[in-house]
Amino acid sequence: MMLLYAIALILVNFILYFFFGLLLWPLAKKEGFSVCRTVFSGFFLYYLLFSLICIPVMLRWRPLSFMTRIWTAVLLLVFRISLGLFRREWKGLISRMGSAWKTDWWFWGSVLALVIVQALFILMNYQFTLDAAYYVANVTTSLKTDMMNVYDPYTGEWQDHFQIRYFFASYSMNDAVMCRLFHVHPLIWCKTTMAGTAIALTNMVLCMIGRELFPGRRREVLLFLFFAGVMNFFFITIFTSSNFLLTRTYEGKCLLANVVLPGVLYLMMALWKDTKSLWGWVMLLVMSMGSSALSSSANMLLPAAMGVTILPLALIRHDIKVVWKTAACMVPSLLLMLAYVAYVKGVFVFYTYPK
Amino acid sequence: MQTLNVAEAGITYLFRCIQYYAEGCSYFLLYFLALLWIGLKSEKRMRQMFLPQAVMLLATVLNPVFPVILNRIFDVNKEYYRFLWIVPVGICISAAAVLLVCDHVKGTLRKGIAVLALVLIFVSGGTFIYKDGYVRAENLYKMPTELLEVSRIIHEDTDVPFPKAMFEYDYHMLIRQYDASILLPCGRDEYLDALSNGITEEQLENELYARLLAVAALGMEVGLDDFYEAMEHTNTEYFVLTKGNPAVSYLKKAGLWEAGSTANHVVLRYDMKEPWVFTLEDYSKIWGSD
Numbered sequence: 001m002m003l004l005y006a007i008a009l010i011l012v013n014f015i016l017y018f019f020f021g022l023l024l025w026p027l028a029k030k031e032g033f034s035v036c037r038t039v040f041s042g043f044f045l046y047y048l049l050f051s052l053i054c055i056p057v058m059l060r061w062r063p064l065s066f067m068t069r070i071w072t073a074v075l076l077l078v079f080r081i082s083l084g085l086f087r088r089e090w091k092g093l094i095s096r097m098g099s100a101w102k103t104d105w106w107f108w109g110s111v112l113a114l115v116i117v118q119a120l121f122i123l124m125n126y127q128f129t130l131d132a133a134y135y136v137a138n139v140t141t142s143l144k145t146d147m148m149n150v151y152d153p154y155t156g157e158w159q160d161h162f163q164i165r166y167f168f169a170s171y172s173m174n175d176a177v178m179c180r181l182f183h184v185h186p187l188i189w190c191k192t193t194m195a196g197t198a199i200a201l202t203n204m205v206l207c208m209i210g211r212e213l214f215p216g217r218r219r220e221v222l223l224f225l226f227f228a229g230v231m232n233f234f235f236i237t238i239f240t241s242s243n244f245l246l247t248r249t250y251e252g253k254c255l256l257a258n259v260v261l262p263g264v265l266y267l268m269m270a271l272w273k274d275t276k277s278l279w280g281w282v283m284l285l286v287m288s289m290g291s292s293a294l295s296s297s298a299n300m301l302l303p304a305a306m307g308v309t310i311l312p313l314a315l316i317r318h319d320i321k322v323v324w325k326t327a328a329c330m331v332p333s334l335l336l337m338l339a340y341v342a343y344v345k346g347v348f349v350f351y352t353y354p355k
Numbered sequence: 356m357q358t359l360n361v362a363e364a365g366i367t368y369l370f371r372c373i374q375y376y377a378e379g380c381s382y383f384l385l386y387f388l389a390l391l392w393i394g395l396k397s398e399k400r401m402r403q404m405f406l407p408q409a410v411m412l413l414a415t416v417l418n419p420v421f422p423v424i425l426n427r428i429f430d431v432n433k434e435y436y437r438f439l440w441i442v443p444v445g446i447c448i449s450a451a452a453v454l455l456v457c458d459h460v461k462g463t464l465r466k467g468i469a470v471l472a473l474v475l476i477f478v479s480g481g482t483f484i485y486k487d488g489y490v491r492a493e494n495l496y497k498m499p500t501e502l503l504e505v506s507r508i509i510h511e512d513t514d515v516p517f518p519k520a521m522f523e524y525d526y527h528m529l530i531r532q533y534d535a536s537i538l539l540p541c542g543r544d545e546y547l548d549a550l551s552n553g554i555t556e557e558q559l560e561n562e563l564y565a566r567l568l569a570v571a572a573l574g575m576e577v578g579l580d581d582f583y584e585a586m587e588h589t590n591t592e593y594f595v596l597t598k599g600n601p602a603v604s605y606l607k608k609a610g611l612w613e614a615g616s617t618a619n620h621v622v623l624r625y626d627m628k629e630p631w632v633f634t635l636e637d638y639s640k641i642w643g644s645d
Contacts, residue, residue, distance in 0.1 A: 063642075132529075133528040136532040137531040140531060144535035146635075154539065230476055231382065235480060354641060
């Protein structure tokens with residue numbers, strides 16, 4: 001029963017991302033509606049909003065239960081606003097999804113089958129990974145103490161200051177909030193629900209890239225997904241993104257390596273079609289800010305990924321504005337990276353108590 | 356990349372980093388072959404999606420000088436490998452494989468090429484994730500079932516809400532993921548350090564937790580007075596060891612008694628002179644003052 005609940009929560013995550021994505025829907029009218037794109041944008045907006053609320057709450061030493069109440073209110077508000085924004089489109093969307101399923105059922109069914117096979121392998125497997133001693137224990141510790149990032153997950157001891165490495169990366173705190181909200185044990189949430197979510201999101205982004213590479217060629221997209229999926233199982237060292245997907249699926253870094261960085265490539269493909277796409281640039285900015293919640297490494301990797309992936313569009317599309325816009329999107333990550341360095345060098349400290 | 360150092364390796368750092376990263380897997384080589392194939396055989400659209408990015412990657416992330424310069428600004432010794440995540444190895448190879456299979460051959464040959472592409476992915480691949488066998492999780496928590504029993508035994512036996520216990524390596528890393536109300540006398544890094552570098556006389560003298568680590572991790576027999584001092588001052592009440600661990604007899608000799616056991620583990624309890632109760636910090640006054 002609990003397994004079914006954990007799996008149902010994967011669906012809940014996708015519904016949440018979808019509703020958050022609908023908030024950006026008015027910007028994407030030119031591109032047309034796409035469920036995958038809505039979930040993709042919603043995922044980043046979700047973590048961006050969570051961070052924006054969670055960080056001040058942590059700085060005021062408020063309990064996890066307080067954050068859970070605020071986040072529940074935000075979720076309800078987002079539902080309300082999204083439903084309002086989308087109220088005229090629901091009928092059309094549902095009938096379009098119905099007809100897409102009717103004509104392409106074999107495609108979507110095969111994609112689903114590929115995801116399920118991968119998920120079965122990964123989710124049923126026992127993996128001993130050292131980093132879980134921090135990341136998962138941090139969720140368990142936060143739930144037990146009803147505080148966020150205040151107690152050392154390794155030992156349970158009280159810490160007098162926040163660890164900056166995990167302070168802006170509020171991914172684990174979102175896990176803790178959701179565990180409290182849905183009354184589920186952190187291990188089940190992290191290692192089944194979030195792991196399943198990560199696997200599905202990874203394949204969704206790959207599917208979106210495949211559809212950009214092979215527009216209108218469903219069979220080719222499937223083959224692309226199949227090859228990419230198989231390669232993951234053979235590209236295993238403790239460092240590869242495939243390893244993070246297959247063994248450390250509960251970590252924010254897994255999402256960074258397998259959703260965010262391929263996501264930059266996807267956005268490049270979207271901007272390749274139209275370098276003036278408002279949705280594309282807003283998404284890049286939201287991604288830049290939202291990814292910091294997943295892992296501090298995002299602050300270093302995302303500007304680099306944007307630089308090597310998006311900047312060439314300036315030459316390809318003869319549009320110099322691409323350079324300024326890309327640079328602007330890098331700013332949030334770079335600022336957070338500077339804050340990290342300053343914190344490590346002792347320029348400032350966030351204490352876990354009023355000083 | 357703990358053993359690699361940019362300052363020492365200089366411009367060879369990148370190549371060694373890729374070596375560690377790929378460890379015998381030829382996908383990076385295949386990535387460049389895929390780029391070549393895309394450059395020669397694909398339409399302009401796909402070329403523009405992969406080739407300029409590859410040029411930029413060669414100028415930056417895959418440029419041997421880049422980590423050397425970057426390391427002068429930030430310490431990237433341990434984490435430079437993460438920049439390699441930006442290289443779309445899997446995506447590019449898969450796209451090239453699809454082009455190979457679908458765009459240039461037809462009929463039976465197409466199926467043959469598809470199989471060949473798959474074989475190439477297998478052959479040029481590195482370690483298969485389940486090469487040592489597929490271990491199925493014992494339960495939904497993905498924890499050894501015995502660990503859950505150990506947690507239950509400790510809570511049934513203890514008089515305090517947050518008991519402190521010392522475990523062997525694997526359980527030490529796992530227990531707080533399942534049960535954060537069990538405290539540990541030392542963290543992950545101290546444990547790993549003890550296992551890789553051993554424990555010095557100086558540490559035994561100065562670090563109380565090191566004495567407990569010496570027993571649990573290295574099977575050392577420390578002087579009983581030193582051991583009791585460490586137990587009392589770190590407030591450690593329990594030791595959880597596998598039944599065959601030679602330290603079990605030492606601990607029993609030291610006066611610890613069996614509070615319970617599972618199929619393979621034994622939970623030993625130490626009677627503290629002064630019972631110690633861990634309490635959570637009270638933040639309610641701060642909340643009230645705002």
